Amino acid sequence: MQHLDEETGWVRATLQGDQQAFARIVERYNGAVFNLCYRMLGNPQDAEDAAQESFIRAYTRLQSYDADRRLSTWLLSIASNHCIDRLRRRKFAWMDLDDVAFWLPSDSPGPERSALEQEQADLVQQALNRLPEQYRLVLVLRYWQDMSYEEIESITGLSESALKTRLHRARKQLGTLLEQNGATQWDAETTTS
Amino acid sequence: MGRRNDNQLTAQQEADADAALRAMLARHKQPEALAPPGDLAARIMRQLPAGTPAVAAQTARRRLVRRRISAWAGILVLLLLSLIGAWGVLVNSAGPALLFGGPETTLGYTALVVTLAAKPLIASLLSLGAPILLVGAASIVAASWLWWRLAARPLVPVEVERP
Numbered sequence: 147m148q149h150l151d152e153e154t155g156w157v158r159a160t161l162q163g164d165q166q167a168f169a170r171i172v173e174r175y176n177g178a179v180f181n182l183c184y185r186m187l188g189n190p191q192d193a194e195d196a197a198q199e200s201f202i203r204a205y206t207r208l209q210s211y212d213a214d215r216r217l218s219t220w221l222l223s224i225a226s227n228h229c230i231d232r233l234r235r236r237k238f239a240w241m242d243l244d245d246v247a248f249w250l251p252s253d254s255p256g257p258e259r260s261a262l263e264q265e266q267a268d269l270v271q272q273a274l275n276r277l278p279e280q281y282r283l284v285l286v287l288r289y290w291q292d293m294s295y296e297e298i299e300s301i302t303g304l305s306e307s308a309l310k311t312r313l314h315r316a317r318k319q320l321g322t323l324l325e326q327n328g329a330t331q332w333d334a335e336t337t338t339s
Numbered sequence: 340m341g342r343r344n345d346n347q348l349t350a351q352q353e354a355d356a357d358a359a360l361r362a363m364l365a366r367h368k369q370p371e372a373l374a375p376p377g378d379l380a381a382r383i384m385r386q387l388p389a390g391t392p393a394v395a396a397q398t399a400r401r402r403l404v405r406r407r408i409s410a411w412a413g414i415l416v417l418l419l420l421s422l423i424g425a426w427g428v429l430v431n432s433a434g435p436a437l438l439f440g441g442p443e444t445t446l447g448y449t450a451l452v453v454t455l456a457a458k459p460l461i462a463s464l465l466s467l468g469a470p471i472l473l474v475g476a477a478s479i480v481a482a483s484w485l486w487w488r489l490a491a492r493p494l495v496p497v498e499v500e501r502p
Contacts, residue, residue: 163391165485166383172380194376201383208392208398270367289360290370314348317360326365 153217161208168208172201175218178291179225185286186229188275196232200225215300222291225300226283233279273323281316288313427454478485 147197153174179200184193204224211220221311274282280302300307348356364370390393427435432454439446464472 161392165387168387169380169384172383176380176383177372177375180379181373184373190373190376194379197375197379197385198383202386202388204389205392206395209396270369271363278490289364290372292370310348310353314353314356317356321360321363324367 147154150216154213157208157211157213157217160205171217171221172245175221177199178218179221182222182225182286182291183229184273185274185290186226186279186282187232188271192232196225196229200228200278203228216297219297219300222287222293225285227300230283232280269324269327273320273327276323277319281312281319284309284313285316285320423450423455424457428457432458 153171155166176197180197183196183200184190187193187196190318200221204221207224211217218252226322274285277285284298284302284304287301293301295306295309298304299306302309304312320323356376388398390398392477423435427450433442433451435454436442436447436451439450441447442451467475
């Protein structure tokens, strides 16, 4: 509750022209927004650009922020829309997502283990990249942002049943893609109704 | 009409599928939070528009209106030029030149030269006949549609959702 009051205060101060208050919002949520953009776009450079653009959009639209809504949900909703816009523009540029280079910084010990873990993590990211953007979004929000169904519904505008259907299909497709990559065996019994 | 939705899971199946995916991700060391670049927050703050959010929103709105006006102005200019060109090529060769003070002026002379240069090209296109022109136009439309479909298609086929 104190957390929410604090954020409401920051929003109010920003609206009155205090950019330092907005800096606190950026400081608190740039990690979450960057991670969402990274999982959606598949590479850190684009994720940085998208995160910057999302915060700038949030600043210019701050007047429309509804204080009854969680600030994190509102920010991630702006970032989600921006990432989907970017992915659509990419298609027109004939850019193959499979061709995008992936790397993840890792400070885990031992180069061999590090390389193996890197490969495993990349497999998941590559599988995510091959999913339709709407499927990718619900998976990222659910499993990487650890959001509840209500929060995802608020971001995507989906009804509960539509969200469950989409998540179910997204899980199945991600499992299938990972299985195709030889990464894991997907337990079909848990996903077929 | 009472069609069963095969994608609707019971609460237990939903929980099982959720847990199964979490377990599968865990085997891949996921979900893993990536640390954002250390200077990302500072860079965002440097790029922030000057003034309050209200002023920034107003500036953004004005920019959008200006961009739309420029786009429409461009379309209108192109349309006007096309109409003048069609008039010169199909009706009166000296017509466009007269709009600029006749062939004696530089602009009028240029308009006349462009009109006369375009005439043989348009005439040869028209000599192809209506059926060929129609087939050509249909091919262009079909190719554009195909390009659009290819560009807009999802990377993996999406099944139609039934809520």
